[in-house]
Amino acid sequence: LLIGCPAETEWHESRVAVTPEVVGRLRRIGLDVVVEAGAGRRAGFPDEAYVAAGARVGDRLEVFTQPDILAVIHRPDCQRLRAGQIVIGLLGPYEAPEELSEVTALSFEGLPRTLSRAQSMDVLTSQANVAGYKAAVLAADTFGGFFPMMMTAAGTVRPAKVLVLGGGVAGLQAIGTARRLGALVTGYDVRAAARADIASTGAAVLDLKVTAEGEGGYARTLTADEQAEQQKALVDAIRDFDVVITTAQVPGHRPPALVPAEALAALAPGSVVVDLASGPLGGNVAGSVPGSRTETENGVVVLGAGNLPAQVPRAASSAWARNVAALLEHLIHDGSVVLDPEDEVTAGLLVRTKEAVS
Numbered sequence: 214l215l216i217g218c219p220a221e222t223e224w225h226e227s228r229v230a231v232t233p234e235v236v237g238r239l240r241r242i243g244l245d246v247v248v249e250a251g252a253g254r255r256a257g258f259p260d261e262a263y264v265a266a267g268a269r270v271g272d273r274l275e276v277f278t279q280p281d282i283l284a285v286i287h288r289p290d291c292q293r294l295r296a297g298q299i300v301i302g303l304l305g306p307y308e309a310p311e312e313l314s315e316v317t318a319l320s321f322e323g324l325p326r327t328l329s330r331a332q333s334m335d336v337l338t339s340q341a342n343v344a345g346y347k348a349a350v351l352a353a354d355t356f357g358g359f360f361p362m363m364m365t366a367a368g369t370v371r372p373a374k375v376l377v378l379g380g381g382v383a384g385l386q387a388i389g390t391a392r393r394l395g396a397l398v399t400g401y402d403v404r405a406a407a408r409a410d411i412a413s414t415g416a417a418v419l420d421l422k423v424t425a426e427g428e429g430g431y432a433r434t435l436t437a438d439e440q441a442e443q444q445k446a447l448v449d450a451i452r453d454f455d456v457v458i459t460t461a462q463v464p465g466h467r468p469p470a471l472v473p474a475e476a477l478a479a480l481a482p483g484s485v486v487v488d489l490a491s492g493p494l495g496g497n498v499a500g501s502v503p504g505s506r507t508e509t510e511n512g513v514v515v516l517g518a519g520n521l522p523a524q525v526p527r528a529a530s531s532a533w534a535r536n537v538a539a540l541l542e543h544l545i546h547d548g549s550v551v552l553d554p555e556d557e558v559t560a561g562l563l564v565r566t567k568e569a570v571s
């Protein structure tokens with residue numbers, strides 16, 4: 214069996230789905246590996262490192278046409294795919310599913326995340342972790358003050374006060390990173406379990422009075438009244454903070470509107486807000502633009518996140534490639550790919566294009 218890894222072509226994407234580190238793991242389960250020339254370069258993995266690990270480097274045409282399995286980050290140009298190939302990645306299965314109808318598409322969006330044996334394969338978690346880290350580092354880099362308390366001959370500087378809204382995977386990593394940089398951190402989430410996770414990091418927990426447990430360990434969308442109550446409580450609480458990082462998401466819905474313009478107006482000039490949820494469907498923060506820095510009239514800098522994992526491409530690719538290797542170790546038995554529809558992992562990942570198209 215041959216697995217191929219093409220270079221990603223999405224705008225600002227610098228990650229790669231297979232790294233030299235996992236080539237040995239893939240070979241041990243009977244896979245030969247071919248990587249497109251230059252595919253890992255922007256993530257810090259030169260072609261020579263793949264060759265040294267036992268992979269072959271090929272051109273784009275052979276990397277698309279020869280392999281039985283393709284490992285990608287985003288959905289590739291589907292016209293290049295060969296009928297019958299297995300394609301593994303974040304394939305966005307609900308958009309134009311007919312493009313995937315000739316291949317066996319395994320899309321990480323469908324992984325059953327609460328299943329403990331699926332955790333080592335979970336790219337949503339591994340990449341949210343990278344995004345949370347980067348959000349805190351970006352905030353520290355943009356903020357005009359220090360994160361830690363500084364005691365110097367010229368006097369003492371108080372630590373920055375950081376508020377993290379949303380205590381899922383990304384939020385908890387943003388909290389941990391801001392704390393390691395020395396900030397005084399407070400967190401908030403609508404789920405009680407997430408508030409307990411925030412408290413366990415040693416951060417303070419903000420009480421915005423609104424609780425909204427959904428299904429499968431996720432939050433539910435707030436009612437209009439709850440959202441208004443949450444926003445009002447936030448306008449009162451937010452003025453104490455120098456930095457706000459928002460990470461709130463409800464799967465399958467627009468990101469919740471958490472920080473209205475009145476809350477931004479309550480922040481001091483020079484405060485920094487990072488909206489990790491900012492994307493094509495909107496974000497958590499009024500007026501945030503994905504991938505852009507904007508400034509409010511009162512001098513608050515708002516950073517819309519865009520693709521943060523791609524800004525930490527080495528760590529993000531390493532984690533992704535390990536997730537892919539763990540999945541293939543689960544699927545490959547005696548040199549063959551076994552797609553058992555009774556297996557929860559396989560059933561979750563398999564994109565049922567025929568049903569989706571009809």
Ligand code: NAD
Nearest residue numbers: 326327379380381382383402403404407430432461462469
């Ligand atoms: P996510 O990216 O969907 O959401 C991020 C956070 O935003 C969640 O904690 C959610 O409660 C919060 N949120 C949503 N609406 C909000 C609002 N209006 N105000 C404030 N916060 C709001 O979630 P995620 O980080 O991918 O995962 C969510 C949880 O699922 C995690 O805490 C994690 O523990 C759990 N999870 C479990 C497993 C597992 O058991 N293996 C794997 C992945 C995730």
